[in-house]
Amino acid sequence: MATVAFVGLGSNLAHPRRQIAQALAAIARMPQTRIVALSPNYATAPIACEGDQPDYVNAVVALRTSLAPRSLLRHLQSIERAQGRDRDAAAPRNAPRTLDLDLLLYGRRRIRLPQLTVPHPRMLERAFVLTPLLDIAPAITIPSRGLARRGWSAVRDQRIARTRSHALHRSGLPALTQPLRARPWI
Numbered sequence: 001m002a003t004v005a006f007v008g009l010g011s012n013l014a015h016p017r018r019q020i021a022q023a024l025a026a027i028a029r030m031p032q033t034r035i036v037a038l039s040p041n042y043a044t045a046p047i048a049c050e051g052d053q054p055d056y057v058n059a060v061v062a063l064r065t066s067l068a069p070r071s072l073l074r075h076l077q078s079i080e081r082a083q084g085r086d087r088d089a090a091a092p093r094n095a096p097r098t099l100d101l102d103l104l105l106y107g108r109r110r111i112r113l114p115q116l117t118v119p120h121p122r123m124l125e126r127a128f129v130l131t132p133l134l135d136i137a138p139a140i141t142i143p144s145r146g147l148a149r150r151g152w153s154a155v156r157d158q159r160i161a162r163t164r165s166h167a168l169h170r171s172g173l174p175a176l177t178q179p180l181r182a183r184p185w186i
Ligand code: ADP
Pocket: 073, 093, 094, 100, 101, 102, 103, 104, 114, 115, 116, 117, 118, 119, 120, 121, 122
């Protein structure tokens, strides 16, 4: 049975907008999966990191998928690897990365596995997740946490600004940006 899942995308290295566009194209090619909504891109300041880092580009995409959660995560990780993400065990959390793909929500499921926690535990603390998520799903609720939009005031001080979408992102997925508010399966 198909489920709606939300995936957060982020990049702050090697032409971030292009990385996001390339990742979206790869996501669109995943088996048993279809992109149903896509947020605009946002430029965001890195948070909780050491030293100077370039800004991130972030977006959120909604998928309709029949892949099981772990299989979906594996596909996302293989896209990260294909785009050169260096999973150096010694690298600090929040080190700069060419591509970060996080499974934010998988329907209304709560998942606690060693390699996968859903809802993503830090999603409500991050404006770069919440803002694009609310763009495409303004009425979304987070299992056990309630309405996502109630979390917005807690992140309002984080710097975030809408930015351009890469050409590929615009041309490949033009019709996918309508809000999901009216859709009963959200
Ligand atoms: P973050 O995205 O929080 O900066 P990383 O991308 O470096 O952290 O973390 C990757 C690890 O997080 C992977 O080993 C993966 O198994 C684990 N993980 C747990 N839950 C999730 C999730 N919901 N989405 C993506 N990765 C997750």
